[in-house]
Amino acid sequence: xxxxxxxxxxxxxxxxxxxxxxxxxxxxxxxxxxxxxxxxxxxxxxxxxxxxxxxxxxxxxxxxxxxxxxxxxxxxxxxxxxxxxxxxxxxxxxxxxxxxxxxxxxxxxxxxxxxxxxxxxxxxxxxxxxxxxxxxxxxxxxxxxxxxxxxxxxxxxxxxxxxxxxxxxxxxxxxxxxxxxxxxxxxxxxxxxxxxxxxxxxxxxxxxxxxxxxxxxxxxxxxxxxxxxxxxxxxxxxxxxxxxxxxxxxxxxxxxxxxxxxxxxxxxxxxxxxxxxxxxxxxxxxxxxxxxxxxxxxxxxxxxxxxxxxxxxxxxxxxxxxxxxxxxxxxxxxxxxxxxxxxxxxxxxxxxxxxxxxxxxxxxxxxxxxxxxxxxxxxxxxxxxxxxxxxxxxxxxxxxxxxxxxxxxxxxxxxxxxxxxxxxxxxxxxxxxxxxxxxxxxxxxxxxxxxxxxxxxxxxxxxxxxxxxxxxxxxxxxxxxxxxxxxxxxxxxxxxxxxxxxxxxxxxxxxxxxxxxxxxxxxxxxxxxxxxxxxxxxxxxxxxxxxxxxxxxxxxxxxxxxxxxxxxxxxxxxxxxxxxxxxxxxxxxxxxxxxxxxxxxxxxxxxxxxxxxxxxxxxxxxxxxxxxxxxxxxxxxxxxxxxxxxxxxxxxxxxxxxxxxxxxxxxxxxxxxxxxxxxxxxxxxxxxxxxxxxxxxxxxxxxxxxxxxxxxxxxxxxxxxxxxxxxxxxxxxxxxxxxxxxxxxxxxxxxxxxxxxxxxxxxxxxxxxxxxxxxxxxxxxxxxxxxxx
Numbered sequence: 001x002x003x004x005x006x007x008x009x010x011x012x013x014x015x016x017x018x019x020x021x022x023x024x025x026x027x028x029x030x031x032x033x034x035x036x037x038x039x040x041x042x043x044x045x046x047x048x049x050x051x052x053x054x055x056x057x058x059x060x061x062x063x064x065x066x067x068x069x070x071x072x073x074x075x076x077x078x079x080x081x082x083x084x085x086x087x088x089x090x091x092x093x094x095x096x097x098x099x100x101x102x103x104x105x106x107x108x109x110x111x112x113x114x115x116x117x118x119x120x121x122x123x124x125x126x127x128x129x130x131x132x133x134x135x136x137x138x139x140x141x142x143x144x145x146x147x148x149x150x151x152x153x154x155x156x157x158x159x160x161x162x163x164x165x166x167x168x169x170x171x172x173x174x175x176x177x178x179x180x181x182x183x184x185x186x187x188x189x190x191x192x193x194x195x196x197x198x199x200x201x202x203x204x205x206x207x208x209x210x211x212x213x214x215x216x217x218x219x220x221x222x223x224x225x226x227x228x229x230x231x232x233x234x235x236x237x238x239x240x241x242x243x244x245x246x247x248x249x250x251x252x253x254x255x256x257x258x259x260x261x262x263x264x265x266x267x268x269x270x271x272x273x274x275x276x277x278x279x280x281x282x283x284x285x286x287x288x289x290x291x292x293x294x295x296x297x298x299x300x301x302x303x304x305x306x307x308x309x310x311x312x313x314x315x316x317x318x319x320x321x322x323x324x325x326x327x328x329x330x331x332x333x334x335x336x337x338x339x340x341x342x343x344x345x346x347x348x349x350x351x352x353x354x355x356x357x358x359x360x361x362x363x364x365x366x367x368x369x370x371x372x373x374x375x376x377x378x379x380x381x382x383x384x385x386x387x388x389x390x391x392x393x394x395x396x397x398x399x400x401x402x403x404x405x406x407x408x409x410x411x412x413x414x415x416x417x418x419x420x421x422x423x424x425x426x427x428x429x430x431x432x433x434x435x436x437x438x439x440x441x442x443x444x445x446x447x448x449x450x451x452x453x454x455x456x457x458x459x460x461x462x463x464x465x466x467x468x469x470x471x472x473x474x475x476x477x478x479x480x481x482x483x484x485x486x487x488x489x490x491x492x493x494x495x496x497x498x499x500x501x502x503x504x505x506x507x508x509x510x511x512x513x514x515x516x517x518x519x520x521x522x523x524x525x526x527x528x529x530x531x532x533x534x535x536x537x538x539x540x541x542x543x544x545x546x547x548x549x550x551x552x553x554x555x556x557x558x559x560x561x562x563x564x565x566x567x568x569x570x571x572x573x574x575x576x577x578x579x580x581x582x583x584x585x586x587x588x589x590x591x592x593x594x595x596x597x598x599x600x601x602x603x604x605x606x607x608x609x610x611x612x613x614x615x616x617x618x619x620x621x622x623x624x625x626x627x628x629x630x631x632x633x634x635x636x637x638x639x640x641x642x643x644x645x646x647x648x649x650x651x652x653x654x655x656x657x658x659x660x661x662x663x664x665x666x667x668x669x670x671x672x673x674x675x676x677x678x679x680x681x682x683x684x685x686x687x688x689x690x691x692x693x694x695x696x697x698x699x700x701x702x703x704x705x706x707x708x709x710x711x712x713x714x715x716x717x718x719x720x721x722x723x724x725x726x727x728x729x730x731x732x733x734x735x736x737x738x739x740x741x742x743x744x745x746x747x748x749x750x751x752x753x754x755x756x757x758x759x760x761x762x763x764x765x766x767x768x769x770x771x772x773x774x775x776x777x778x779x780x781x782x783x784x785x786x787x788x789x
Contacts, residue, residue, distance in 0.1 A: 001019075001026050001027075001133045001134060001306075001312070002026075002027045002028075002029075002130055002131050002132045002133050002134075003016070003019060003026060003027070003028045003029070003132060003133065003134045003135075003136065004028075004029050004030075004031060004126055004127060004130050004132040004134075004135050004136070005028070005029070005030045005031065005136040005138055006031050006120050006123060006126070006135065006136065006137055006138065006139045006145060007030075007031075007032065007136075007137070007138035007139035007140055007143075007278075007280070008030050008031070008032030008034070008100075008104075008114065008116070009100070009138060009140060009278060009279075009295065010099060010100070010103060010278065010292050010295045010296055010299075011136075011138040011277040011278030011279075011280075011295035011296070011298055011299055012030050012032075012136055012138035012277070012278070012299075013030060013100065013103035013104060013106075013107055013112075014057075014061075014103055014295070014296050014299040014300075015136060015138070015277065015298075015299035015302055015303060016028045016030050016107055016112045017058065017061065017103065017106045017107045017110050017112060018057060018058060018299060018300065018303035019303050019306065020107070020110040020111055020112050021058060021110055022303060022306070022307050023307075024110070024111065027113075027130075028112045028113065029112070029113040029114075029115060029130055029132075030107065030112060030113070030114050030115065031115045031118050031120055031126065032114070032115065032116050032117075032118070033117065033118060033119040033120070034116065034117070035116055035117055036104075036114075036116045042095065042096065042166055042167075042168045042195065042199065042200075042201040042202075042244065043093045043094060043095050043096060043193065043194075043195025043196070043199070043200075043201040044093070044094060044096050044099060044195070044289070044291075044292040045091055045092065045093050045176075045193060045195075045289035045292075046069075046091070046092050046094070046289070046292070046293060047089075047090060047091055047092075047289075047293070048090035048091075048092070049090075050293045050296070050297075051065075051066065051069075051092060053296070053297060053300060054296065057300045057303075058106070060106065061102065061103065061106050064102045064105075064106070065094060065099065065102055066092075068094050068095075068098050068099075068102065068196070069092040069093065069094050070092065070093045070094070070193075070194045070195055070196060070197070071090075071091070071092045072089075072091055072092075072093075072174060072175055072176060072193075072194070073087045073088055073089055073090055073091075073175075074086065074087045074089070074174070074175035074176070075087075075089055075175060075176045075177075075178070075360065076173075076175040076176070076177045076178070077177075077178050077180075077352075077355070077356035077359055077360075078177070078178070078179040078180065078234070078235065079180045079352045079355050079356065080180075080351075080352055080355075082352035084352055084353060084355075084356035085175065085378070086356070086360060086371065086374070086375050086378040087374065087375040087377075087378060088373070088374025088375040089176065089374060090374075091176055091193070091289070093193045093194055093195035093196075093201070094195055094196070095195050095196050095199070098196065099292070120139075120144070121144075123135050123137070123145050123148070123274060124269070124271070124272065127271075127272040132272055133272065133312065134272065134273060134275065134312065135272055135273070135274045135275070136274075136275055136277055136302075137274055137275065137276050137277065137280050138276075138277040138278045138280055138295070139280055140278070140279045140280060141258055141260060141279040141280070141283055143276070143279070143280035145274060145276075145280065146262070146276060146280050146281075149267040149269075149274065152264055152267040153262045153263065153264050153265070153267065153276060154262065154263035154264060155260055155261070155262045155263075156259075156260070156261045156262075156263075157258055157259070157260050158258065158259045158260075159256045159257075159258055160256055160257045160258070160259060160285075160338060160342065161207055161208055161256070161342050162205050162206060162207050162208065162256065162257065162341065162342050163205070163206060163207075163208055163211040163216075163254040163255065163256060164203055164204060164205040164206075164254065164255065164256075164257065164286075165203070165204050165224070165228070165243075165253050165254045165255070166201065166203055166244075166245075166253075167201075167202045167203070167204065167225065167228065167241045167242060167243055168199050168200065168201060168202060168241070168242045168243075168244065169192075169199070169200050169202045169236060169239050169240065169241050169242065170198060170199060170200075170239050170240075170242075171200060171235070171236050171237055171239035172194050172197075172198075172200060173192050173193060173194045173200050174194070176192070176193045177190070177191075177192040177193070177235065178190070178191060178192070178359060179192065179232055179234075179235050180344060180348075180355075181231050181232065182348070183210075183214065183231065185210050185213040185214040186206065186207065186209070186210030186213065186214075186345065187206065187207075187210065187344045187345050187348060188204060188205070188206045188210070188231055189204075189205050189206070189341060189344055190202060190203065190204050190205070190228075190232050190235065191203040191205070191286065191287060192235065202228075202232075202241055203286065204228045204231075204232070205341060207342060207345075208256070211254065214227070216251055216254060217251045217254075218250075218251070219250060219251060220249075220250050221243060221245075221248065221249065221250055221253055224250070224251065224253065224254065225241050225242075225243055228241055229241050257283070257285055257286070257338065258283060259283055259285070259331075259335070259338070260279070260281075260282055260283045261282060261331065262276060262281050262282065264320070265281050265319075265320045265323070265324065266316045266317075266319075266320055273312070273313075273316060275302065275316060275319070277295065277298045277299065277302065278291075278294070278295035278298055278299075279291060279295065281298065281323075281327070282294060282327050282331060283331075284327075284330050284331055284334035285334040285335070285337055285338035285341075287334070287337045287338060287340075287341050288330075288333060288334050288337045288363055290330050290334060293330075294327060294330060297323075297326070298323055298327075301319055301322055301323050301326075302315075302319045302323075305318040305319040305322070306319075332679075333363035333364065333365045334363070336362055336363045336364050336685075337362050337363040340358070340359065340362035340363075341362075346689070346692045346693055347359075347692055347717070349692070349695075350717055351389075353382055353385050353386070354386070354715070354716070354717050357382060357715050357716055358716040358717055358718075361712050361715075361716050364680075364681065364712075367708045367709070367711075367712045368404070368405070368708050368711035368712045368715060369708045369711075369742070380402070382715070383402045383403070383404060383405065384402040386402075386405050386408065386715060387399065387402040387403050387405075387408050388402075390405075390408035390409055390410065391408070391409060393409075393410070393411060394408075394409035394410060394411040394416050395411060395416070396409055396416070399746060400746070401744075401746045403419075403744065403746070403747075404707070404711050404739075404742060404744055405420065405710075405711045405714040405715040406419060406420045406421060406707060406710035406711045406714050406722065407419045407420070407421075407739060407744065407747060408420065408714075410453070410720055410721065412628040412661050412662060412697065413625070413626050413627060413628045413661060414626030414627065415498060415574050415575060415626075415627060415628055417453035417454055417498060417721070418453045418496055418497075418748070419451075419452075419453040419735065420453065420710065420714045420720065420721050420722055421451070421452045421453055421710060421721070421722055421724055421734075421735045422452055422453060422454040422455070422456060422500075422699065422721050422722070422723050422724070423444075423447045423452045423454070423455040423456055423723070423724065423725070423728045424456060424701060424723040424724060424725030424728070425456035425457060425458045425459055425500075425502040425577070426458055426725050426726075426728075426729065427458045427459065427468065427472065427515065428440070428443060428458055429469055429471040429472065429514035429515060429516075430443075430471060431471055431472060431473040431474070432471075434461070434464065434467070434472070434473055434474025434475075434476065434477065434480055435473070435474075435479055435480060435483045436457075436473045436480075436483045436484060436487060437483065440457070440473070440483075440487055441486065441487050441490060444457060444487055444491065444499065445487070445490050445491060445494065445495075446732040447497075447728055447732045448490075448491040448494070448495040448497035448499065449494060449495050449497075449732070449733070449750050449753070450728070450731075450732040450733035450734060450735055450736055451733060451734070451735030451736035451739065451747065451748075451749070452497060452724070452728070452734075452735045453497060453498065453721075454497055454498040454499065454500055454574070454575065455491065455497055455498075455499050455500070456499075456500045456501075456502055456577065456723070457473070457484075457487075457499070457500065457501050457502060458472075458473065458502065459472070459502050459503075459504040459579050459584075460472075460473045460474060460475050460484075460501055460502060460503055460504070460564070461473070461474045461475070461476070461503075461504060461505065461506065462474070462475060462476055462503055462504070462505055462557070462560035462561050462563070462564040463476045463505070463557070463560045464476065464528070465510065465511075465528045465529065465530075465531075466504070466505035466506055466510065466557075466560065466585070467506060467510060467511075468506040468509060468510055468512060469511075469512055469513060469514050469523075470523070470526070471514050472506075475501070475503065475564040475567050475568060476560065476563065476564060476567075480567065481567045481570055481571050484501070484567075484568075484571040484573070485570070485571040485572055487499070488571050488572040488573055489572065492572065494750070495750065496748060498574040498575060499573055499574055499575075500573060500574060500575035500576060500577055500630075501568045501571075501573045501575075501576050501577070502576070502577040502578075502579055502632070503561060503564050503565065503568070503576060503577070503578060503579065503619075504578070504579030504584050504585070504586070505557060505560075505561075505579075505584060505585035505586065506530075506584050506585065507530065507531060507532045507533075507546060507583070507584045507585030507586075507587070507588050508530050508531075508532040508536040508537070508538045508543065508544075508546035508583070508585075508588060508594070509538050509543075509582075509583055509584055510528070510530050511523055511527045511528050511530060511544060512543075520538060520539055520543070521539075521542065522542070522543055522544055527544060529544075529547070530544050530545070530546035530547070531546055531547055531548075531549045531553050531557075531585065532546035532547075532548065532549065532585060532588045532594060533548065533549060533585075533588040533589040533594055533595040533596075533597060533601070533602075533608075533611075534548045534588070534594060534595055534596040534597055534602075535547055535548050536588065536594055538583065538672070539672065540672075548597065549585075549611075554601075554611055554614075557585070557615075558614060558615050558618055561578075561615050561618065561619055562618050562619060562621075562622045565619045565622045565623050566622050568623075569622075569623060569624055569627070573627075574627060575627060575628050575629075575630070576619070576623060576627070576629055576630075577629070577630040577631065577632055577664060578612075578615065578616055578619060578629065578630075578631045578632070578660075579632050580612050580631055580632060580633050580634075580655075581632045581633050581634040581664075581666050581667075581669070582632075582634055582666065582668070582669035582670065583634075583669050583670040583671070586611070586612040586615065587633075587634055587670060588670075589601060589608055589609070589610075589611045589612055590605075590608050590609055590612060590633070590634075590643065590651060591608075591634070591637055591642055591643050591670050591671075592608065592641060592642060592643070593637055593639060593641065593642045593643075593670055593671050594670060594671075595608050605647060605650055605651070606654065609651060609654050609655075612655075613654055613655065613658045616629070616631065616655060616658045616659060616660060617658050617659060620658070620659035628661040628662060629659065629660055629661055629662075630660065630661060630662040630663065630664050630699065631655045631660045631662075631663055631664065632663075632664035632666055633648060633651055633652070633655075633663060633664070633665065633666070634666055634667050634668060634669065634670055635648035635665045635666065635667050635683070635686035635687075635689075635690065636648065636667040636668065636676075636683075636686060637667070637668065637670045637671060637674065638667065638668050638674035638675050638676040638677075639670070639671045639673050639674050639675070642670060642671065643670070645685070645686055645689055648665070648686055648689070648690055649689055649690055649693045649694050652690040652694035652696055653694045653696075655696075656694060656695075656696045660696070661696075661697065662696065662697045662698065662699060662720070662721075663687075663690050663691075663694070663696055663697075663698050663699070664698070664699040664701065664723065665683060665686040665687040665690055665698050665699065665700060665701065665719070666683060666701050666702065667683050667686060667702070678703070679703065680703045680704075680705070680709065681700070681702065681703055681704055681709055681713065682702050682703055683700065683701055683702030683703075684700045684702070684704070684713055684718050684719065685718075687699065687700040687701075687713075687718055687719040688700075688716075688717075688718035688719065691717065691718065691719060691720065692717065697720040697721075698719045698720060698721075699719060699720070699721045699722070699723050700713050700718060700719035700721070700722050700723065701722075701723040701725070704722050704723070704724055704727075705724070705726070705727045706738065707738035707739065707741060707742050708742075709722070710722040710724070710738075711742075733753075736749060736757070736760075737760065740757070740760045740761050740764050741764055743764075743765070743768070745761055
């Protein structure tokens with residue numbers, strides 16, 4: 001093939017040398033608009049894993065790169081006068097100019113033609129000149145080629161909210177260093193790493209509004225550099241900062257990061273196909289150092305596909321399919337990391353150990369157990385600090401063995417939970433005339449015995465016409481109170497768990513069948529009238545039409561909630577939760593998708609929250625002062641024009657002022673038009689924002705299914721409690737099992753089950769030992785050894 005690469009950065013050069021190595025008969029030309037050996041930027045960072053990929057692709061290049069690297073294992077975080085260090089991270093830094101020189105020299109060795117100082121305006125004219133079969137658009141984040149074929153590539157280019165500047169210093173740093181500084185204008189942070197024997201990269205970053213308040217937008221380049229030198233004098237130890245962009249005037253060297261995502265990567269124009277690679281196809285925020293990694297791995301994959309496929313079209317389809325998935329994973333992690341740094345002020349109320357932990361785990365690719373593998377000593381020290389802090393908050397003595405974060409106590413008002421795991425309220429559709437029976441006793445009792453700190457009963461309805469289905473439990477008659485008291489008494493007598501009641505009203509989603517008979521479908525017969533904030537039909541053309549609540553309706557329903565609250569106290573519940581999520585009645589007032597009222601209960605967010613807040617205040621007055629009330633909200637409607645996470649923070653503040661002690665952060669189920677983005681812990685960012693912006697404790701919920709998830713969430717201060725639902729349906733003793741799985745044995749078990757505890761711990765310890773000793777064994781061999789006992 002004849003191949004032309006437009007852009008002489010890492011992507012184009014590395015692909016060129018790999019293809020030439022694969023088949024010397026290829027004619028490959030790399031065209032670069034700059035002069036030979038010109039470059040911009042200071043240094044780039046690779047992980048040890050990326051280095052391994054380079055060794056596998058071309059060992060001579062990898063060897064030359066390795067010889068030029070500065071390697072480190074530690075990350076240092078400087079915050080509020082403290083330094084927190086964690087190790088085992090395995091990063092390498094290399095000067096960008098040195099990296100390009102190595103790639104250029106390797107290209108020349110292999111016979112790749114390098115053409116400099118040629119600014120390409122027309123890729124097809126260039127392709128015709130070189131009789132190219134393939135054009136690689138590796139011309140960077142401002143790619144002309146991507147813009148030319150915008151209709152094909154459909155790029156999303158989003159300018160982010162921080163300003164940052166690339167600087168350098170002669171101060172040598174022996175760790176990847178993050179420094180955070182508070183000023184009268186707001187917070188600044190520096191990302192610092194050494195990349196050769198003499199120089200370190202020094203990136204300074206701050207939100208746009210802070211940058212403007214500090215007046216940097218009006219400073220000359222020299223004044224801006226001097227400002228940074230004064231701000232980070234503690235880290236520089238007398239060394240200066242340098243800019244390598246003398247051509248940029250004043251504040252122009254401070255730029256915003258463009259997040260680029262392309263829908264397609266290949267343009268077929270009836271002749272020579274054009275393929276995006278590197279920053280032209282995607283960007284990943286510098287805070288996880290993956291831009292150059294992605295570019296080189298693009299090159300590796302495209303070269304592999306070209307060598308393996310029978311035809312060029314097959315190769316390009318395979319390349320796009322493979323890389324689009326891998327890049328999306330990295331971009332998702334990079335987005336999490338980027339948003340953390342954009343919102344540093346959200347976390348600055350934390351103490352230094354937790355702030356550093358939050359920063360380390362910001363991308364959600366690095367978890368509690370990942371950190372333990374990298375640096376057991378760091379994690380052990382953090383767990384000891386966290387456990388002591390948690391015990392002080394709960395008013396109890398610290399344990400002899402520091403518990404992992406999810407197993408530390410937590411106190412709210414007069415209720416102390418023994419750990420941070422709660423069983424989510426999950427509809428069971430098994431009540432008769434609203435009365436919970438033996439099924440509920442076994443269901444909730446088993447999970448109370450299973451190690452969770454608290455079990456939530458499913459949404460319990462405050463009147464017969466508030467039920468979702470005829471099989472939903474209620475709290476509106478004396479027999480309901482008595483039945484619930486029987487269950488509460490069992491939980492208190494047989495376990496150390498607490499038990500909570502979630503109170504709600506189905507609104508427009510009521511009078512339906514149990515889930516297994518057709519979710520959200522109306523009853524065949526025996527339907528009852530429905531009420532909502534505004535006239536509404538949940539399933540268009542299918543559901544009953546709910547009428548808009550009148551003032552008389554609202555007064556009656558408010559009293560229903562008060563009566564149910566008093567009954568919950570009489571039954572002995574430790575905690576109650578008000579359900580204001582998922583499109584049920586109170587949620588229908590909050591969301592603009594379902595509230596179209598023109599009175600004082602409609603319009604602004606404050607007005608839409610007015611009635612739910614009125615109900616909460618009435619419940620708080622009826623509920624014992626020493627017992628907590630949480631509120632479940634839909635923190636995101638996942639529909640344009642609906643509730644957003646920004647709104648959720650405001651909603652949480654309003655509920656806090658009205659007497660809520662905690663916010664249970666769920667999302668969705670308000671409209672069938674929703675388009676949620678699922679994934680592990682996918683709703684945790686909502687709990688994080690509410691907790692750290694509205695300054696109220698939160699419950700995280702949604703695809704939390706491992707101890708590692710819960711430990712990471714709690715330790716990083718993203719939530720105070722983790723609600724685990726479906727895993728508890730599969731295993732009532734999920735909490736006890738997960739504690740054993742991570743090797744924590746100092747956890748209370750029911751005395752009747754202690755033989756099972758010992759057996760489980762022995763089995764899991766044997767699995768861990770086999771896993772450690774079984775490197776190179778197939779899964780079948782490991783299974784065989786386990787069976788051998």
